Amino acid sequence: MWFRRDLRLFDNAALYAALSGTEPVLPIFIFDRHILDMLENKQDRRVEFIHRALEAMQQTLIKKGSSLEVYYGKPSEVVQALLKKYQVTSVYTNHDYEPYALERDEAIGSLLQEQGIAFHTFKDQVIFEKSEVVKDDGLPYTVFTPYANKWRAKLQVTGIPAFPAEKKWQQFYQQSPVALPTLQKIGFEPVGDPFPPSVPADAVIQHYREKRDLPALPDGTSHLGIHLRFGTISIRQLATRAQQLSATYLNELIWRDFYHMILFQFPRVGKGQAFKKAYESIPWRNQEDEFKRWCEGTTGYPIVDAGMRQLNATGYMHNRVRMIVASFLAKHLLIDWRWGEAYFAAKLNDFDLAANNGGWQWAAGSGCDAAPYFRVFNPTLQAQKFDPKQAYIRHWVPEWQELTYPAPMVPHDVARKRALEVYGKALKGE
Numbered sequence: 001m002w003f004r005r006d007l008r009l010f011d012n013a014a015l016y017a018a019l020s021g022t023e024p025v026l027p028i029f030i031f032d033r034h035i036l037d038m039l040e041n042k043q044d045r046r047v048e049f050i051h052r053a054l055e056a057m058q059q060t061l062i063k064k065g066s067s068l069e070v071y072y073g074k075p076s077e078v079v080q081a082l083l084k085k086y087q088v089t090s091v092y093t094n095h096d097y098e099p100y101a102l103e104r105d106e107a108i109g110s111l112l113q114e115q116g117i118a119f120h121t122f123k124d125q126v127i128f129e130k131s132e133v134v135k136d137d138g139l140p141y142t143v144f145t146p147y148a149n150k151w152r153a154k155l156q157v158t159g160i161p162a163f164p165a166e167k168k169w170q171q172f173y174q175q176s177p178v179a180l181p182t183l184q185k186i187g188f189e190p191v192g193d194p195f196p197p198s199v200p201a202d203a204v205i206q207h208y209r210e211k212r213d214l215p216a217l218p219d220g221t222s223h224l225g226i227h228l229r230f231g232t233i234s235i236r237q238l239a240t241r242a243q244q245l246s247a248t249y250l251n252e253l254i255w256r257d258f259y260h261m262i263l264f265q266f267p268r269v270g271k272g273q274a275f276k277k278a279y280e281s282i283p284w285r286n287q288e289d290e291f292k293r294w295c296e297g298t299t300g301y302p303i304v305d306a307g308m309r310q311l312n313a314t315g316y317m318h319n320r321v322r323m324i325v326a327s328f329l330a331k332h333l334l335i336d337w338r339w340g341e342a343y344f345a346a347k348l349n350d351f352d353l354a355a356n357n358g359g360w361q362w363a364a365g366s367g368c369d370a371a372p373y374f375r376v377f378n379p380t381l382q383a384q385k386f387d388p389k390q391a392y393i394r395h396w397v398p399e400w401q402e403l404t405y406p407a408p409m410v411p412h413d414v415a416r417k418r419a420l421e422v423y424g425k426a427l428k429g430e
Helices: 011-021 045-063 075-084 099-114 144-158 165-171 202-206 225-230 235-245 245-264 265-273 277-282 286-298 301-313 319-330 337-347 353-364 379-386 391-396 410-429
Strands: 028-032 069-073 092-095 118-122
Touching: 011 075, 011 144, 011 165, 011 235, 011 286, 028 045, 028 075, 045 225, 075 099, 092 099, 099 118, 099 265, 202 235, 225 391, 235 245, 235 410, 245 265, 245 286, 245 353, 245 410, 265 353, 277 410, 286 301, 286 319, 301 319, 301 379, 301 391, 319 337, 319 353, 391 410
Parallel strands: 028 069, 092 118
Antiparallel strands: none
């Protein structure tokens, strides 16, 4: 059983299938050098989070007389080494929809096929995937609302399955504990920050609708993004709770499925291309000094600066504020949304290619079902509406009322007029 984005031993589709067979199951994880070697920051909270999740899994496996085997290397080389070490008859894993993952899995599948070894993959990180929710003519949806309606109707018919792998743990391969490589062994250093709990109080989901847009509230959102990203919780169990407690929260999980479907059906979006091709002609200003001020949180707009400073300090940014800072970069500064997408990819603990790309293209206007190009968030009005007592701003930008705080980089009215002109001309082909 090859774990990737599903770091849990319960309600796991591939693990349940593997443990349901007659042969002992060896659990493995690969710290993929293709991915890790690209991470410039060697104090990456995400790598530490994965390491902690693996340690927790290992403690459970040891109690069952088994052990996780964790490797650091290129997947094809690790798999080849495992085939020499063990008499492998089949490999089980869960689907991943990102461009690199698809190429990796195709290569591993071919390698195993050459050896006569079965490669079984399963849907696990979403409720509905690929072409499971499509229009009546079989074409994929590109607008969210009809997709969500079909999604809900399908759920009424299928229900949410469960894969209680925990009932079959006796099928794990029995061996003495194998030491996990340390973070330092794979080239990283611990940050030591606490991570959000893996199970939120029901109250958070229950009151999600009225609290989710208020960034000053510590419990306004569930903080489950990182747990969904690495599969330390089950999307099926979370969706079941959302069904019972909050239609608004369930709707956010549908958005997540929607963006994964878009990435699968239109892989170009995961390779740096705009969903709406007309938006490729926008002449971005791309001023590096302005991008630097956006990154550092010194734009002169307190709500924008608070969001960027929260991201830089913690690896997290409130969802409402993500929309505000993304709109500011693409519309106020006319900086290519891909610059912002890449910055978020490097910084966000819960970075997920499908959701990150979907969110950025939504903000820039270039995505499916995106905010129209003429919708330009006014950061000041957004702050007044969602942080009326300036609690969030005061926390992250304590000097915002001091003389030392910079003036706005560009007046909102000037920025809006400029964005409408630039977008308008480009989209008309002028």
